[in-house]
Amino acid sequence: AAEEAPSTSRGAGSSQEARSSSSQGSRRAEASPEVGPRSQQQLELKVAELVQFLLIKDQKKIPIKRTDILKHVIGDYKDIFPDLLKLAAERLEYVFGYKLVELEPKSNTYILINTLEPVEEDAEVRGDQGTPTTGLLMIVLGLIFMKGNTIKETEVWDFLRRLGVYPTKKHLVFGDPKKLITEEFVRQRYLEYRRIPHTDPVDYELQWGPRTNLETSKMKVLKFVAKVHNQDPKDWPAQYCEALADEEARARPETSGPAPSS
Amino acid sequence: MKVGVALGAGGCSDDLSYGEASIDPSLLGLAGDEEKCRKIRKKYRQLIYNVQQNRDDLVNTVSDSLTLALEEADVLFDGVSRTREAALDAQFLVLASDLGKEKAKQLNCDMSFFNQVAFCDFLFIFVGLNWMEEEHEELSGFDDNIVLSFWDTVQKEASSWILQAETFHFIFGSFKSKPAPRPRLEHLKKALKMEENGDMPAKLRKLDLSNNQETTEKEVERILGLLQTYFQKYPDTPVSYFEFVIDPNSFSRTVENIFYVSFIIRDGF
Numbered sequence: 001a002a003e004e005a006p007s008t009s010r011g012a013g014s015s016q017e018a019r020s021s022s023s024q025g026s027r028r029a030e031a032s033p034e035v036g037p038r039s040q041q042q043l044e045l046k047v048a049e050l051v052q053f054l055l056i057k058d059q060k061k062i063p064i065k066r067t068d069i070l071k072h073v074i075g076d077y078k079d080i081f082p083d084l085l086k087l088a089a090e091r092l093e094y095v096f097g098y099k100l101v102e103l104e105p106k107s108n109t110y111i112l113i114n115t116l117e118p119v120e121e122d123a124e125v126r127g128d129q130g131t132p133t134t135g136l137l138m139i140v141l142g143l144i145f146m147k148g149n150t151i152k153e154t155e156v157w158d159f160l161r162r163l164g165v166y167p168t169k170k171h172l173v174f175g176d177p178k179k180l181i182t183e184e185f186v187r188q189r190y191l192e193y194r195r196i197p198h199t200d201p202v203d204y205e206l207q208w209g210p211r212t213n214l215e216t217s218k219m220k221v222l223k224f225v226a227k228v229h230n231q232d233p234k235d236w237p238a239q240y241c242e243a244l245a246d247e248e249a250r251a252r253p254e255t256s257g258p259a260p261s262s
Numbered sequence: 263m264k265v266g267v268a269l270g271a272g273g274c275s276d277d278l279s280y281g282e283a284s285i286d287p288s289l290l291g292l293a294g295d296e297e298k299c300r301k302i303r304k305k306y307r308q309l310i311y312n313v314q315q316n317r318d319d320l321v322n323t324v325s326d327s328l329t330l331a332l333e334e335a336d337v338l339f340d341g342v343s344r345t346r347e348a349a350l351d352a353q354f355l356v357l358a359s360d361l362g363k364e365k366a367k368q369l370n371c372d373m374s375f376f377n378q379v380a381f382c383d384f385l386f387i388f389v390g391l392n393w394m395e396e397e398h399e400e401l402s403g404f405d406d407n408i409v410l411s412f413w414d415t416v417q418k419e420a421s422s423w424i425l426q427a428e429t430f431h432f433i434f435g436s437f438k439s440k441p442a443p444r445p446r447l448e449h450l451k452k453a454l455k456m457e458e459n460g461d462m463p464a465k466l467r468k469l470d471l472s473n474n475q476e477t478t479e480k481e482v483e484r485i486l487g488l489l490q491t492y493f494q495k496y497p498d499t500p501v502s503y504f505e506f507v508i509d510p511n512s513f514s515r516t517v518e519n520i521f522y523v524s525f526i527i528r529d530g531f
Binding site for chain 1: 314317356378381384387406410412424426429430
C-alpha cells in the first residue's frame with residue numbers, strides 16, 4: 001500500500017522545492033529576517049508536522065533518516081533543527097508515550113519505541129495491526145540468544161519447520177517467511193544477517209540487531225522463553241548470567257544519552 | 263621456513279654436480295623440485311577438501327579430527343619452499359581457525375544446553391494445542407483456524423516482552439497524494455466520453471424523472487395502504503410515528519420512510 005504522507009507546509013515532496021527556493025531568493029533580496037525570530041505559531045506548526053511525519057514514517061518500522069526529516073519537514077528551519085527535534089520528542093513522549101531514540105550513536109537514524117510497559121488488558125483492545133509478526137520475531141530472537149547470540153540460518157529453518165513455517169512455502173499468516181526474516185526484520189534492524197565464510201553450500205548467520213537491544217533485552221527474551229517452558233529463567237544458568245550482566249550494563253548511567261543528538 | 267632445495271629459487275647450487283651429463287643441472291633440479299611442489303600442492307588441496315567435506319565431524323567437540331588435520335598440515339609445511347604452497351597453507355589455516363572458533367562456541371553452549379526441539383513442543387503446550395494426535399507432525403498439518411490462533415496467542419505473549427510502538431494510522435485513512443499529471447488525463451477521458459454519449463444523457467434524464475415520480479407515488483400509496491389496513495384492524499390504537507418510520511438496521515431506509523410519510527401528512531389523509 002502507498003505510504004500515507006501528510007502534506008506539510010513545505011509541500012508534498014520536492015516538486016515544491018523550486019517554488020520555495022525562488023520565494024526564498026526574493027525574501028533574501030528584501031533582507032527580511034529569514035533566520036530571525038519566527039512566530040510562535042510557525043514553530044508550533046513545524047513541531048506538529050514533525051510529530052506527524054515521525055509517526056507515519058514509523059509505520060513500516062524502518063529507521064527514519066535525518067536527511068529525510070530535513071528534506072521533507074524542516075526545510076528552511078534547518079538552523080533550529082535540534083530544538084525542533086527535541087520539542088517533537090517531548091510531545092511524542094507526553095502525548096503518545098513514545099520515545100524518539102537514535103538507532104546507534106552517530107547513525108543519524110531514529111526510531112520510536114514505546115515507553116509504556118505492555119499491560120495484559122491492552123492485548124484485547126489492540127485491534128488488527130496488520131500481520132502479527134512479533135510472535136515470530138520473539139521466537140527467532142529467543143532462539144538466537146539461547147544458542148549463544150548467533151545462529152545459522154539452516155538451524156532456524158530446521159526449527160521453524162515444525163511450526164509449519166518454511167523458507168520456500170507460502171505461509172497463511174506470514175506470506176513469504178524467508179523474506180520476512182532475512183529481509184524485512186533486517187531492514188527494520190531487529191536482526192543482522194551475515195554470510196558465514198567458507199561454507200559450502202553457502203550459509204548465513206543471524207544475530208540481534210540494534211533495534212532489538214533498544215526495544216527489548218536479553219533478560220526479557222529469556223523470561224519469554226522461560227514462560228513458554230513454564231520454568232524459571234535461572235534454569236539456564238549461563239544465559240541467565242549473561243542477561244543479568246546485560247541488565248547491569250543498562251542500569252549504569254550512559255555517557256551519551258538516548259536523547260536525539262544535535 | 264626451511265630452505266629446501268635452493269635450486270628452485272632460480273639460483274645455481276654448487277652442491278650438485280652432474281659432471282658430463284648433457285642435461286643442464288639447473289633444469290634437472292628445477293624439474294625434480296617442480297614435481298615435489300606439485301605433490302605438496304596436491305596434498306594441501308586434498309586436505310582442504312577433506313576438511314570442508316567433513317566440516318560437521320571436525321566441529322564436533324568430541325572428535326579430534328581437527329587436531330589431526332592441523333598436524334598433517336604441519337608436516338606438509340616442512341616441505342614448503344615457495345609462495346604458491348605457502349598460500350595454500352595459509353588458506354588451510356584460515357579454514358582451520360574458523361572451524362576452531364565454531365568448535366569453541368559449541369563448548370560454551372554445552373554448558374547451558376538449550377534444547378530447541380523441546381522449545382518447539384513447549385510452544386504447542388503453551389498455546390494449548392493437544393499434542394496427542396500423532397497424525398499432525400507439525401503445525402501446518404492442522405486446520406487454518408488453529409494455525410491462526412496459534413500465532414495469535416504467541417503474538418499476544420510476545421508483545422508483552424517488547425516495547426514496540428504501535429503503528430500509527432489515521433482512523434478514516436488519509437488523502438493519498440496524487441501526482442499532478444493524472445487529473446489532466448482524467449479530464450481528457452471524461453471529455454471524450456461525453457462526446458460519444460451525446461444522445462444518451464438526454465434520454466436517460468427523461469426516463470429517470472418519470473421513474474422517480476412513479477416510485478414515490480407508488481411508495482406513498484403503499485404506505486397509505488399499510489396505515490389503512492392497520493387502522494382497520496386496530497381502530498382505537500394510534501400508531502407511534504417513530505416506531506413506524508424508523509428502520510433500526512438501515513439509516514437510509516428510515517430517511518426514505520420519513521420522506522414518504524411526509525406526503526401523507528401533507529395531503530392530510
